[in-house]
Amino acid sequence: MNKKNQNYLLILFTLGIILISGIYLYRRTSFFSMGNNHSMRQSMHGDNQPKLQKTSLANEDPLRIPPLLEPTHETKESVTYDVRTQMGETQIKKGEKTKTLGYNGHLLGPVIKIKKGQDVTIKTENTLNKNTSFHWHGLKTDDNADGSPHQLVAPNSSETISFKADQEASTLWFHPHPEGETASQVYQGLAGLMYVEDENSDNLSLPDIYGKDDIPLIVQDRYFDSNNQIDYEKSYRSDGTQGDTLMINGTINPYLDVTTRWMRYRLVNGSNATNFTFSLDGQVPFYQVASDGGFLNKATEKEELILSPGERAEILVDTTKSLDEDKLNLLVDDKIALKMNLKPDKKSKSIDITQKLNRIPDINKNDTQKLPRQTIDLKGMSHMVNINGEIFDMNKINMTKKLNSKEVWEVNNISNMMGGMIHPFHVHGVQFRVLSRNGEEPPLNESGWKDTILVNPDEQVEILVSFDKKGIFMYHCHILEHEEYGMMGQLEVI
Numbered sequence: 001m002n003k004k005n006q007n008y009l010l011i012l013f014t015l016g017i018i019l020i021s022g023i024y025l026y027r028r029t030s031f032f033s034m035g036n037n038h039s040m041r042q043s044m045h046g047d048n049q050p051k052l053q054k055t056s057l058a059n060e061d062p063l064r065i066p067p068l069l070e071p072t073h074e075t076k077e078s079v080t081y082d083v084r085t086q087m088g089e090t091q092i093k094k095g096e097k098t099k100t101l102g103y104n105g106h107l108l109g110p111v112i113k114i115k116k117g118q119d120v121t122i123k124t125e126n127t128l129n130k131n132t133s134f135h136w137h138g139l140k141t142d143d144n145a146d147g148s149p150h151q152l153v154a155p156n157s158s159e160t161i162s163f164k165a166d167q168e169a170s171t172l173w174f175h176p177h178p179e180g181e182t183a184s185q186v187y188q189g190l191a192g193l194m195y196v197e198d199e200n201s202d203n204l205s206l207p208d209i210y211g212k213d214d215i216p217l218i219v220q221d222r223y224f225d226s227n228n229q230i231d232y233e234k235s236y237r238s239d240g241t242q243g244d245t246l247m248i249n250g251t252i253n254p255y256l257d258v259t260t261r262w263m264r265y266r267l268v269n270g271s272n273a274t275n276f277t278f279s280l281d282g283q284v285p286f287y288q289v290a291s292d293g294g295f296l297n298k299a300t301e302k303e304e305l306i307l308s309p310g311e312r313a314e315i316l317v318d319t320t321k322s323l324d325e326d327k328l329n330l331l332v333d334d335k336i337a338l339k340m341n342l343k344p345d346k347k348s349k350s351i352d353i354t355q356k357l358n359r360i361p362d363i364n365k366n367d368t369q370k371l372p373r374q375t376i377d378l379k380g381m382s383h384m385v386n387i388n389g390e391i392f393d394m395n396k397i398n399m400t401k402k403l404n405s406k407e408v409w410e411v412n413n414i415s416n417m418m419g420g421m422i423h424p425f426h427v428h429g430v431q432f433r434v435l436s437r438n439g440e441e442p443p444l445n446e447s448g449w450k451d452t453i454l455v456n457p458d459e460q461v462e463i464l465v466s467f468d469k470k471g472i473f474m475y476h477c478h479i480l481e482h483e484e485y486g487m488m489g490q491l492e493v494i
């Protein structure tokens, strides 16, 4: 080998090393995105998720319970609500108040109750100095009431939407969805709840006294700066903005006085990007009774439950199973998330955990095999994300479906040389069924109605989707920063 060739080899070798180090750094730090202290610190440790802080027992606060929103008008057939975004200040930590956003309040939002069959009218008002939209996550409605990026509400203006409540009892939630602003508005506090009720939910024997034995838990992680502020720009991370501090309903280190034997918790993962694993102290089992879009047919016993961003689950906890007589902790990622102080009332009602909760039909495999199939390839990380090789374009319809048709969607999470990560996949305007995970039957707690599904790297999830509502709907990754990098498409139902 002559000197010239040797030099060539040396140059090639050096370039190779630089390329490999570049890829390594990229994977570890999302090097090309806005860096910040938190993300750099996390990334240098090679962690995908920031470690949640251990709760300090000295600083407990009673769990905030979101208020029930009073209708402005209600009959059996119809209900009307006013929902308003606003800026606020909230005493989340000791010392300085935190600047927050909320619906009809300073932080988060109220619970809006609607009944199946009711005509619902909501006057939405935006008092922020930025565009927003009011997206009802999980709601089956035509696109004009969906609150997608097409239905913006400008600063200091209002829009009235109406729809018929056309789905079964379920715990839905609402949040902003304006293009490019969703992630920051949610991170600063915009998220509320919508409960759908029906004859079945009225007749079931489940804990149902709001705020006493039936309690929503909106679970989120945030970073607070030294002035107690939630600074989205500083905390920003291209693979999803996270935090080291857990908040439930906007409360850090919450406790709850529990007087009943059975507790029903409606878990909502309201984070921008973080997956949460729920469990009870001492691996005490609990029972999942509902998924995103309604009750399961039967309660399913769990020792732990993972929810990705946007997913919901209702669980029942039998506090008499606690290993400790006077307390039981709900854990998130093995850290105390909610401390229950047990003060049992002997007269509290007992629950038949084997009762039939719903009548979701079995899936007929012969029928689903004949249906048209649609591939959804979720690809990439950081700012390189896409669906089926395409990034979001407001003016582009990525697929067209016929009203009242059904399809099997094959949702693939494709990793590449940069690696892979979980993508929570969400479709607007529908509730779907899970047919399989990697060719296997889905677990029992995914056998009911879903609108968001956790898809692991290299996994394939088959879902059965029915297009019952007209218009243009989004489907996207519910890591809000991925969505904003274009990991979203539009389907039109005609």
Ligand SMILES: [Cu+2]
Pocket: 385, 422, 423, 424, 477, 478, 479, 482, 483, 487
């Ligand atoms: Cu994603």
